[in-house]
Amino acid sequence: GQSLEQPSEVTAVEGAIVQINCTYQTSGFYGLSWYQQHDGGAPTFLSYNGLDGLEETGRFSSFLSRSDSYGYLLLQELQMKDSASYFCAGGWGSASKIIFGSGTRLSIRP
Amino acid sequence: GAVVSQHPSWVICKSGTSVKIECRSLDFQATTMFWYRQFPKQSLMLMATSNEGSKATYEQGVEKDKFLINHASLTLSTLTVTSAHPEDSSFYICSADNPGTSGGASNEQFFGPGTRLTVL
Numbered sequence: 001g002q003s004l005e006q007p008s009e010v011t012a013v014e015g016a017i018v019q020i021n022c023t024y025q026t027s028g029f030y031g032l033s034w035y036q037q038h039d040g041g042a043p044t045f046l047s048y049n050g051l052d053g054l055e056e057t058g059r060f061s062s063f064l065s066r067s068d069s070y071g072y073l074l075l076q077e078l079q080m081k082d083s084a085s086y087f088c089a090g091g092w093g094s095a096s097k098i099i100f101g102s103g104t105r106l107s108i109r110p
Numbered sequence: 111g112a113v114v115s116q117h118p119s120w121v122i123c124k125s126g127t128s129v130k131i132e133c134r135s136l137d138f139q140a141t142t143m144f145w146y147r148q149f150p151k152q153s154l155m156l157m158a159t160s161n162e163g164s165k166a167t168y169e170q171g172v173e174k175d176k177f178l179i180n181h182a183s184l185t186l187s188t189l190t191v192t193s194a195h196p197e198d199s200s201f202y203i204c205s206a207d208n209p210g211t212s213g214g215a216s217n218e219q220f221f222g223p224g225t226r227l228t229v230l
Binding site for chain 1: 146155219223
């Protein structure tokens with residue numbers, strides 16, 4: 001099957017760094033994306049890893065290790081507006097179809 | 111960027127009626143669109159892949175006769191929930207990729223704002 005697992009909730013302090021992990025099943029997998037979703041809103045794209053290693057985009061970085069079937073999203077200099085749900089999403093088979101992970105709700109304290 | 115719209119943003123209907131949700135790509139052509147359903151505090155579940163000019167591809171467990179998908183043009187896909195029941199109440203979201211902006215390399219999907227369906 002195709003599934004991606006994430007911790008359900010993570011809490012962090014404003015200004016700190018937080019890492020959200022994602023593990024997945026491997027058959028036919030070709031890339032890992034990360035999306036942010038605020039309550040009641042649509043998911044917005046954050047990052048993509050097609051190859052192993054680290055991708056950095058401003059305060060957000062994402063990492064992929066195919067050999068470990070594992071990836072993570074790293075958020076630095078946390079701001080209150082970063083409180084949201086974060087989803088990893090894997091691509092299998094077709095070039096554009098993606099399957100979403102279970103999602104992690106990030107809560108940030110002042 | 112690539113903009114995707116959905117209409118309506120919310121709808122309330124009686125049990126047994128059918129509801130149509132439209133998904134439009136406003137500034138690009140989308141040969142493929144995707145329909146998701148999301149229950150409160152849960153993840154997005156892919157329901158089907160909508161292909162312009164051909165039949166939709168449904169994910170396992172999704173009833174194709176219940177959720178009718180039509181993708182008649184390069185900018186419009188519709189999802190019709192037939193004979194809706196309270197358990198169909200959910201947040202329905204569509205998405206599309208735009209090879210013109212992502213180049214197919216980032217796998218970025220552009221999402222519509224979603225449609226909240228409530229079936230009484």
